[in-house]
Amino acid sequence: MDTDQHPHAGHHADDMSHLDHQGHMGGQMGSMGHGGHGDHVAMFRRLFWIMVLLAIPTVLCSNMFADLLGYSLPDAEWVRWVSPILGTVMYFWGGQPFLTGAVSEIRSRKPGMMLLIALALTMALISSWGSTLHVLGHDLDFWWELALLVVIMLLGHWIEMRSLAQTSSALDSLAALLPDEAEKVDGDRIVTVAPADLQVGDVVVVRPGASVPADGEVVDGSAHVDESMVTGESAAVRRSVGDRVVAGTVATDSGLRVRVTATGDDTTLAGIQQLVADAQSSSSRAQRLADRAAGWLFWYAVGAGVLTAIVWTLLGHPDEAVVRTITVLVIACPHALGLAIPLVVSIATERAARAGVLIKDRLALETMRTVNTVLFDKTGTLTRGEPAVTEIEPAAGWSQDDVLALAAGAEADSEHPLAKAIVHTAQQHDLRVPPATDFSSEPATGVRANVGGRIVEVGGPALLEAHEAQELPVAQQWRDEGAIILHVLADGEVIAALRLADEIRPESRQAVDALHARGIQVVMITGDASAVANAVGKELGIDRVYAQVRPEDKAHRVAELQQEGRTVAMVGDGVNDAPALAQADVGIAIGAGTDVAIASAGVILASSDPRSVLSVIELSHATYRKMQQNLWWAAGYNLIAVPLAAGVLAPVGFVLPMSVGAILMSASTVIVALNAQLLRRVDLDPARLAART
Numbered sequence: 001m002d003t004d005q006h007p008h009a010g011h012h013a014d015d016m017s018h019l020d021h022q023g024h025m026g027g028q029m030g031s032m033g034h035g036g037h038g039d040h041v042a043m044f045r046r047l048f049w050i051m052v053l054l055a056i057p058t059v060l061c062s063n064m065f066a067d068l069l070g071y072s073l074p075d076a077e078w079v080r081w082v083s084p085i086l087g088t089v090m091y092f093w094g095g096q097p098f099l100t101g102a103v104s105e106i107r108s109r110k111p112g113m114m115l116l117i118a119l120a121l122t123m124a125l126i127s128s129w130g131s132t133l134h135v136l137g138h139d140l141d142f143w144w145e146l147a148l149l150v151v152i153m154l155l156g157h158w159i160e161m162r163s164l165a166q167t168s169s170a171l172d173s174l175a176a177l178l179p180d181e182a183e184k185v186d187g188d189r190i191v192t193v194a195p196a197d198l199q200v201g202d203v204v205v206v207r208p209g210a211s212v213p214a215d216g217e218v219v220d221g222s223a224h225v226d227e228s229m230v231t232g233e234s235a236a237v238r239r240s241v242g243d244r245v246v247a248g249t250v251a252t253d254s255g256l257r258v259r260v261t262a263t264g265d266d267t268t269l270a271g272i273q274q275l276v277a278d279a280q281s282s283s284s285r286a287q288r289l290a291d292r293a294a295g296w297l298f299w300y301a302v303g304a305g306v307l308t309a310i311v312w313t314l315l316g317h318p319d320e321a322v323v324r325t326i327t328v329l330v331i332a333c334p335h336a337l338g339l340a341i342p343l344v345v346s347i348a349t350e351r352a353a354r355a356g357v358l359i360k361d362r363l364a365l366e367t368m369r370t371v372n373t374v375l376f377d378k379t380g381t382l383t384r385g386e387p388a389v390t391e392i393e394p395a396a397g398w399s400q401d402d403v404l405a406l407a408a409g410a411e412a413d414s415e416h417p418l419a420k421a422i423v424h425t426a427q428q429h430d431l432r433v434p435p436a437t438d439f440s441s442e443p444a445t446g447v448r449a450n451v452g453g454r455i456v457e458v459g460g461p462a463l464l465e466a467h468e469a470q471e472l473p474v475a476q477q478w479r480d481e482g483a484i485i486l487h488v489l490a491d492g493e494v495i496a497a498l499r500l501a502d503e504i505r506p507e508s509r510q511a512v513d514a515l516h517a518r519g520i521q522v523v524m525i526t527g528d529a530s531a532v533a534n535a536v537g538k539e540l541g542i543d544r545v546y547a548q549v550r551p552e553d554k555a556h557r558v559a560e561l562q563q564e565g566r567t568v569a570m571v572g573d574g575v576n577d578a579p580a581l582a583q584a585d586v587g588i589a590i591g592a593g594t595d596v597a598i599a600s601a602g603v604i605l606a607s608s609d610p611r612s613v614l615s616v617i618e619l620s621h622a623t624y625r626k627m628q629q630n631l632w633w634a635a636g637y638n639l640i641a642v643p644l645a646a647g648v649l650a651p652v653g654f655v656l657p658m659s660v661g662a663i664l665m666s667a668s669t670v671i672v673a674l675n676a677q678l679l680r681r682v683d684l685d686p687a688r689l690a691a692r693t
Contacts, residue, residue, distance in 0.1 A: 019168060044097075045156035051094040051154055058086040062144035063277050067361040083143035084132045088125070094150040095121050111298045117153055127322050142326070173355040184214035185257065195247075197261050206245075206256045214247045215267045220257035226250040297638055304328050308646040320647070320655075327645040329480050341627055343676040348623040355684035356606035357498040364586045364602025368620035370567050371586060374515055374613060375558060377504060377572035378526035378536060381590050382610060385573075386482065387417055388503035389425040393474045394496045403496035405431045407458050407488045409451035413439040418484065419447070421500055422458070446486075464494070472497040482532030502528075504536060511610040511689040518617065521566070525549050525580075527555055554580035571613060580582060588613060611686035618689055622682045630672045637668045 027210040060066075061082035066073050073079050092099075098121065101114030124146040135528040181204040182195045190205055203219060206212050212225075222240035227249045239245055245258055247267045264270065272409015305328045309446040312321035348592065349359045359365050379385045392400040408426035411419035412433065426433055434452035441447045445466065457463055464471055464487055475485050475497050484500040512522050526533045533547035546557050554572075558580050563569045570577065570584035581587030588603045590610065605612040641664060644656045683689070 041158070044154055047094060047097075047506075048151065048154040048158050048318040051090055051147075053152050054086050054090050054094070055151050058083050058090065059144040059226060062147075063141050080132075083141075083147075084129065087128060087143040087146050090147055090150045091121055091125050094154060098153060116298065116301055116329050120326055121227055122150060122323070123326050123329070124149065142323075145326075179211040179213050183207070195581045197262065198260050200263060204260060205259050206251045206258055208254050210251060212245045212247055212249050212251070212256075212258060214258075214260045214263035215403070215498040216245055216258035216260045218243050218245060218256050219259045221255055223251040223254040223256050226252050239627075253450055297635075301329060301642065302639075304642050304646055312647065324647045324655070326647065328642055341630070343673060344623060344626045344630060344679065346604065347676050347679045348619060348626075351679055351684065352615075352619055353680060355615055355619075357612060357619065357684065358604040358606060359602075360604060361602035364578075365616070365620055365623060367567070367586050368569065368603070368616050369624050371520065371569040371617070373521045373561055373568045373585065375523045375525055375561065375568055375570045376542075376610065377554075377570075377577050377578070377580075378524050378533065380530060380573040381571055382508040382524065382536065382540065382609075383502040383504050385502065387421045387500045389421055389498055390483070390501050390503065391478070391499035392496060393499070395472065395494055398495045400433055400496075401429060403488050404429065405433050406451050406454065406456045406490060407486075407496070407498065408433045409436045410439075410447055410449040410456040410458050410488075413449070414435055414441060414447055418486065418500060422486075422498065449638055451620055454490045455492070458486055458498075460486060463487065463489065467492050469494050474499075480531060481535040482529050501532070502536075503606070505537060505610060507609050507611045507686075509540050509689075511613060512542060514611065514614050514690040514692075516541070520617075523561065525554055555583040558583040569613070569616075586616075588616065607686070609686050611690045614689040615684040615686050619682060622679060626676055626679055631673055633675070634668060634672055637664075 018065060059689040061073060061079055063073065063083075073177045095118070098114055098117040102118035105111050105115045121291045124142040127144045129135075129148060132143075141224050162427050164382045179195065181192050182198055183190050183191050184198065185203040185205060198214050204213055204216070206223075206224070218239055218241050220241065222238065225237055225239045225245060226238055227246065237257070238249075244261070245256070247262075247270075279466060308328050309321045309325045312318070312324055345365070348365065349362070352359050376382050389404075392404055394400050394403050404422070406425050408423045409432065413436065414420075418588075423433075436449040436451045436456075439447065445459055446463040448455065448457045450456075461471075469487075469489065469492075471485070472494065475487075478485050478497075478499045482501070486498045486500065486565045487494055488496040488498065515522050521543045522538050522541075523546065524533065524540075524542045526536075527549055528547060530547040533545050536542075537545035549557060554577060558568055558570055562583075562585070569586040569588055570580045571588045571590055573590060574579055577589075581589060586602055588605060590605045590608055590612070604614075605617055641656070644654075649655070
């Protein structure tokens, strides 16, 4: 803001310029849209229950299962063929997703879990038919194990698909925020149209309790608007003429008329949806590690299977070699490992979106836990980016309320930001502002009006010179702090000095204190004069202040911090800070409600609350913990279970049955999924996080 061009131009120093989920269904399911998740949930649910119905007679009519439980099967010939026929149907029907997935893995030359499942099923089918046709021994009748394997695998994938579908619910809930219809003003009529048919410039009516159909500017009315879907803050915000509103927000107590400024893909809501979708499909370092681990596990399993077959055969137990090899291949399926990372990050992305934190780059989320320096841009981030009356010094015989009311009356007809700040402060104090007449404004001097029978003037040094008046003693101190100083005169007499400055957000001090409590250094960077920057830095307790830095030089300051060995998160408004956001280890754009499509930031805060940085840090640590837990469980389970499946404890009389191996493998998948779901309980409320420290 250039106050030198305003009638109040005075002596001042403040410029005040302003988430690739690698699907576990091979190529056929590798990149599913959000609708695809729901389709596959229904498919696996239906297929699972059909296979359960087929598995019951298959298992009950299996000779090996009957021997295991000690009951006798009827002597009828048809009973002998129930398990082979139904088992074969289950192999080709229930096993079809795994068989086609295996083909996709072979074609892509990326062997993984689907190939292992298909191999285990195929070996069970061949050995069971060999037993049924008396080509192989009776103890290789694995129809019941095949049926159990198909059912358990389908159950695991059903749970996985359902979990992945739940991670997309943030997008679904965002889309559901838009109303089905909009009321457009058409001359003297109000017509109902679809939101998609609105155009920029249209005026729409938003009734109490209704959602705003498109981004726009309020042209009539005033209402409290629930913006929690954008900001993550539960308290409704007052919006009146001239204020911007966002599609999907709700007018809670009264109606508005809004002129449309953006529609369709250009709206804030559409931008948020795209950011969440991008984050959920992005690939992070941890995801790539899990993918590599799954590939390694394939070769580990195949090697273990081959070795098992060779050893048991050499020991003179060829039948047991088949059983042990099949069990090894079942146990080693990297289902849980492949699910460990994508599910955690997808849930973390959704959880963040619901808290007003939009994760655009998963790698940024992972890096945030290692950040030891947070660099804040001042204007618009730690401060509101607009002037506010911060102090009032009345002359002898005058009260603060009296002089503020007179100044607000004189400034009531002015459109200048300083004038609006004075009027707004009077409104905050619930003062009765006397009506003004004979308003006039003179550049570089100030304003003049008749307020309640007094000639009231408000202006800077030129106004005092014109009246040959002296400024109040406190003015020099304020000037040293870089503040804007205005004096109020009544009938030619100085009655008060007003201190105006870029208002510091009340949450900023809490954010700085909370970061310090976590051992994180806080740095501030600004293009403002040193006096202004140092005053803000001192008030907030900031460790280091960079002042008078041009936007193009901010990235160099970030690089300097990185050269000191620091991991830097840069927090800015995403406009002048783009190079610095890109240079930082983690770029965080604040205030996504007004600029959601910021390409240079990896994390976007829908709220303008600087304490939201704590939410990102908390989520990063929680996500990393879940990644570690899931990776250790999935990988550790396989490393221990495979040797047991191979029969290393056979000398002491323990061999792991294939059915138990299948149950344990699917149980590990369920455990990984349930552990990831615990991320939904992480508290990301910035106020509570700040208070906690």
